[in-house]
Structure formats: C-alpha cells, structure tokens
Amino acid sequence: MGVSGCGKSTLGALLAQTLACPFLEGDDFHSADAVEKMRNGTPLTDEDRWPWLERLGSAIAGAKADNGVAVAACSALRKIYRDRLRTTIGGPVRFVMLDNDRDALLTRLGNRPGHYMPASLLDSQLATLERPLPDEGAMILTTDMPAETLRDRVLGALR
Numbered sequence: 001m002g003v004s005g006c007g008k009s010t011l012g013a014l015l016a017q018t019l020a021c022p023f024l025e026g027d028d029f030h031s032a033d034a035v036e037k038m039r040n041g042t043p044l045t046d047e048d049r050w051p052w053l054e055r056l057g058s059a060i061a062g063a064k065a066d067n068g069v070a071v072a073a074c075s076a077l078r079k080i081y082r083d084r085l086r087t088t089i090g091g092p093v094r095f096v097m098l099d100n101d102r103d104a105l106l107t108r109l110g111n112r113p114g115h116y117m118p119a120s121l122l123d124s125q126l127a128t129l130e131r132p133l134p135d136e137g138a139m140i141l142t143t144d145m146p147a148e149t150l151r152d153r154v155l156g157a158l159r
C-alpha cells in the first residue's frame with residue numbers, strides 16, 4: 001500500500017516471484033471510467049473506489065484460497081479501504097506501507113513512461129493517505145533502497 005509511485009508494483013511483483021505465488025496488480029482492477037478519470041488528472045472518490053476494492057479483494061481471496069498465499073499491490077490509502085479489503089479477503093492479511101518523500105516520488109513518477117497516472121495527482125494521494133497506526137500491524141518501509149533489500153526485509157518480518 002501507499003501513494004502512486006511509492007514502489008508497490010515493483011516490490012509486490014518481486015515478492016510474489018520469490019514466494020512463487022500469484023501477484024494481483026490493483027491497477028488492473030479499475031474500471032475504464034476510473035482509469036480515464038485519473039488519466040485526465042481527476043482524483044478518484046470513495047464512490048469510485050468501493051467497487052474497485054470489492055473486485056480486487058475478491059480476487060485476492062480467490063488467489064489465497066487456491067494458493068495459500070498471494071501478494072497484491074493496492075494504494076489502500078484510507079483505513080476504511082484497508083478494513084474493506086480485510087473483510088472481503090477474510091483470514092490473515094498483512095499490509096506493507098511503502099513510504100518516500102514527495103520529491104523522490106515526483107522524480108520516479110516523471111521517469112515512468114506509459115502509465116496512466118499523472119504526477120499531478122500525487123498531492124491528492126498524499127492528502128488522502130491515512131498512515132496505518134500501530135493497531136493495524138502494518139510494516140512501514142521507505143523505498144530508498146533496492147527492491148531486493150525491501151523484499152528481504154518483508155520476508156524476514158513475515159517469518
């Protein structure tokens with residue numbers, strides 16, 4: 001979880017590869033209308049996000065049922081979004097929040113060609129973000145190190 005450009009897809013894909021389990025990319029579960037909205041620089045609302053979270057949560061539940069474990073990348077910016085995912089998935093869910101400073105995020109978004117998400121939406125993402133408090137048991141990592149190092153830290157904490 002985390003704002004656009006924090007490194008969710010990069011770390012998630014690597015974790016899933018190492019765990020030999022399915023990887024679910026949250027970006028793939030948005031409706032065409034939601035993608036168009038973001039492409040045009042308009043932030044999504046709660047109403048836009050509920051059906052997306054339902055679709056993604058159900059797919060994670062299915063992958064978990066089939067394989068025992070699954071990794072997903074999802075912004076999950078607000079606590080109520082994470083609660084909805086937990087409810088839809090059922091069973092144990094561990095969130096890893098990926099952090100970085102605004103300048104680093106803007107640079108990364110600017111260097112990422114071919115993605116619908118414009119860097120201009122970063123500030124709305126940062127404003128919407130509700131950082132997980134300790135009672136959520138999330139792991140918090142700054143993506144200022146190679147993805148392989150981040151992967152090893154996550155796997156070390158999960159053991």
Ligand SMILES: Nc1ncnc2c1ncn2[C@@H]1O[C@H](COP(=O)(O)OP(=O)(O)OP(=O)(O)O)[C@@H](O)[C@H]1O
Nearest residue numbers: 004005006007008009010108112117143145146147
């Ligand atoms: N640990 C890292 N070190 C250096 N660069 C990274 C790291 N993780 C990701 N990046 C780079 O930052 C950019 C954004 O990463 P990524 O697409 O994984 O973010 P994201 O959180 O999935 O974004 P979005 O939610 O917008 O899809 C990419 O160009 C990626 O190569």
Ligand SMILES: O=C(O)[C@H](O)[C@@H](O)[C@H](O)[C@H](O)CO
Nearest residue numbers: 003004005027044075076117
């Ligand atoms: O909740 C949201 O606003 C969205 O999920 C965005 O975070 C994008 O999907 C993602 O960042 C794509 O780049």
